[in-house]
Amino acid sequence: MRILSTLLIGFLLAASLSAQTLSIPEIHGDGHVPTVPNREITTQGIVTLVLEDRFWVQAPDIDRRAGLAVLTEGRPSVGRGDRVALRGRIEHYLPDNRPTDLPVTRMVQPNIEVIARDQPVPAAVLIGPDGVQIPASLAPAAFDAPLKPEDNAIDFWTALMGMRVSLQTNRVVGPTSRFQETWVVAGNNHRNLGRFGTVAAQPDDFNPDRILVQPNPLLLPTFPDPATVGDRFAAVTGVVDYRFGNFRVVAEHALRRLPEPQTAISSRLSGDSDHLLVASYNVENLNPVIEDFSAVRTPRDVDDAIGSGRMDELARHIAEILNAPDIIGLQEIQDGNGAEDSDLVSADRTLAALTTAITEAGGPSYAWLDLPPERNADGGQPGGNIRNVFLYNPARVELVTDSARRLGGPAFANSRKSLVAEFVFNGHRLVVINNHFASKGGSDPLFGQRQPPVEGDAEQRQAQARAVLDFAAGLNTDRRDRLVVLGDLNDHWFSEPLSILTGDKTVPLHNPVTDLPSRERFTYIFQGNAQAIDHILVSQALKPATELALIPINSLNPRQAADHDPLVVKLHLPES
Template sequence: MCGALLAQPSPAAAEPGAVRVHDIQGTTRVSPYAGQQVTDVPGVVTGVRGYGSRGFWIQDPDPDASAATSEGVFVFTSSTPRVAVGDAVRVSGTVGEYYPGGAGSGVQSVTQISRPTVTVESSGNALPAPFALNARALPHRYAPEGDPAAEGSIEGLPLRPDRYALDLYESLEGMNVGIGDSRVVGPSTSFYELWVTLEPHRNRTAGGGQRYASYDAQNGGRLKIESLVPVAQEPFPTANTGDLLTGPAEGPLDYDEFGGYLLAARGLGEVVPGGNRPEAARPQREGELAIATYNVENLHPGNPQAKFDRLAEGVVAGLASPDIVALEEIQDNSGPANDGTVAADETLRRFTDAIAAAGGPRYAWTSVDPEDGADGGQPGGNIRNVLLYNPERVSLTERAGGDATTGTEVVREDGRARLTASPGRIDPANPAWEDSRKPLAAEFVFRGETVFVVANHFASKGGDQPLHGRYQPPARSSEEQRLAQAEAVNGFVRELRAAQRDAAVVVLGDINDFEFSPVTRALTAGGALESAVLSLPPHERYTYVFQGNSQVLDQTLVSPAIRRFDYDIVHLNAEFADQASDHDPQVIRFRL
């Protein structure tokens, strides 16, 4: 079993059969018996997992009087278990705390019995009644503040299941739980999982999801659903955000590193469509300039033509063929093959061909090839930012001189700002861009007026502690680099505005951070930029769905010279099981 096991000092060894499951679980997140042998622990098998982390769950049918002590526990067998649901068993083995993904990831642990000896005493027993997980049972508060003496960990704190959602889930770890009809807030995935909410009226989005509205809006009602039934025996349902998963669904409450607490269901109901459909933006009106951004998720020539066609449809039908499109995650011509290739002309030719075949314009493109292996992302892929543009509507002001390591500068000429290199990268030697995509800046002319476009893909959130983890509030270590990146871009926009106060600047792309984040505040500092996301009603503010939370990661920001604009996040991917990319694109339209 992958991960880490934690041994803790524990009570003296008890007589065989004297230790019950609630004794093992205790009243905190770490078992008082961790590292100890236990003998003949009684329970009824409530779920069997014959794949992945193989094992089974048992639950004591004779609970104690404490709401803080779980009556269920996972028994890790490493091989296919030889028990069945309804078996009354006695289990002997070693108690431990397993950290899915490793203790260093900040996740919580799962109390388990490993290296077990199992005696089946009878079969066909009734299961303990499932604990009903619903809005009435769930505390509104998400998690307690971590112990400062323990680096912010909540592991040693007494569980308060009546006060905190994470404490309630922990007090039910391994127990038989059940849900009724529940709205889907995260679409089904290739890993055979989906997300529902136990709080259908909390932070609801336009598409029926659940919005991550602030660092204090974690949405504790989100719950991942998996099935204990093999897919070959019972196909996992396909579900979109906003659909209804009909109940009941019952099974042990588990925990993993990919979202926290989950219901390992012994069977699932039907999915009832909620009516959510991919959106389409309106075309730009006469005299409007339309600029979009789209993260195309590691696009390279090795992808099937169907991916190119779906993404092209998103540009033509979804975004209504904007004049300029900033693309993120365009890979080089050999894709993830780590062979030294950095050019991406074949990737872009196939994509622009697909757009033209879908009825869109014949886009031209401009970009700067990165140094091999210097910009992060999938190893070998050399992802970069690219600007597509429709030469029938806009013209690129080309100035040579920019390359992977030579950035563009702002100069003042005849009272107007201009770039020394167009296209060009912004300050590529700045440590803020280490192992990360460098912003791409270019000058365009629309109806005789100049607009500066800066395409971005900031550093990822990799390394941040999870919302569901044992450190509360979780640390956002990746934010430090994005803050430096935001400051660099903000400084560049200030230079443009210092050279020309009314410079029209559009900064857009995958910012990898929220509209309420310190990163966004750094981008907009001093009034240099305004985030267009804030022009939308709150229930429309999301471009990505992560672990059941609909959230903003992609943004479009404009300088004060662009006083009036029409902005739209086009929800055509993130909420749907069948998606061309995991990001929703967005488009802004304005007059110069």
């Protein structure tokens, strides 16, 4: 009998708790975790935005913690401006495949009662110079403490989750992605704003005040042309949401792009009788075929670099914009049948197509150096067998016979092997190492619950940097004094791998990127953060003879020939 009484009391208590009525701010509380997770709650709010399988409600006249996402089993039976009473389970949701994301508080499959129609929606919170400012600090000291929205960006956005916000003035700092998403900053100015309109990542500042603008999915047919860095949007009003590791503003309306004039991009550097031009360019999974769908892993592995014009555009970049460098370290050259998973590993067909296109664009007749990888042994797109390759102009430089080799060992397991070759120009013999270090795939999101975020394969990139130095240390003094280390190093100029490469006493290397203003250091834009992850390092002996140019012909634009920008150094090497 005592057991039955206890069960009955527990049942009545649970029933009482399931019927608890709370306001939306009371559901959230003052921290990151809702006050009533996994409990059935009754609440009220005004519907602000309705999508295919969810909607948002907001409590009026409250400036924080007033919004709530509501998931429905099918199309929501509510409209914007409805005042609704909701009874449903509060969930603190975290996807199983994204364990370091921030959990999202939401109500799941509620009973819905429309109390009144056509109610005024709560006013949007203005973000920007004339409204609330996003803090420049990224994360709280602890996630179990009360929110401090004025102190850090994560708490700032968490306090506004599910609420209406507005960006009256803004500027685009990351081009529109294939998901139709665009990164902006509020206002016209920013502490890390560069001359091309980018905001560059700094050692202690990854620009957490960037804002991801997502178009209303129901209005995508009316989305304007993709935005370029430097463009603006007319005033954007929407609801704050969090998905795939990022806070975002989901627009209530169609977005209107306000284009800005674009600066023509070209290199100021060119080679001549006394100057050698050396370039690095990640050409992003380049191959000359349309893959056979039956031979690839996923539909996204099928592409057409020739039919789309991408091959010709890359060739034009090399011939015209880069001024036909004498030596080019290419990364992400695929084999002759691209992502088709076959026994073919030769890239001769790919390189023949590219060098022919360069010649047709007015460039020289390049020769190439390729030491093919083993099948599917070097990472990258399955079946593509990406590798590092040298193009060189035999009319200007001579490849030293038997100088080519690939660096191996544990540091390069399942990763692109660095390619070494020696070239002679004006009697000067240069050792050039072409690298593509391990990617950052699998990194924690900046706006995540693990702080500081952990970067994918950071230790492997450090090991690869040490392996390059170990090889260089075995060269004689003359060859170490004529050393160039280039490529997609997949890390910042202020990262540990770059510190390893530039901090060695036996092989002292200089990174010319660090000679540029810090706001102008970028070869890639990731989620609105401009960052220098491609580099050309030179020996200290070459430093006085070196001039660098970063060429942002891809990263600023939504339509890109490759996702990285090329960079070029001009070396003063008069005939000896």
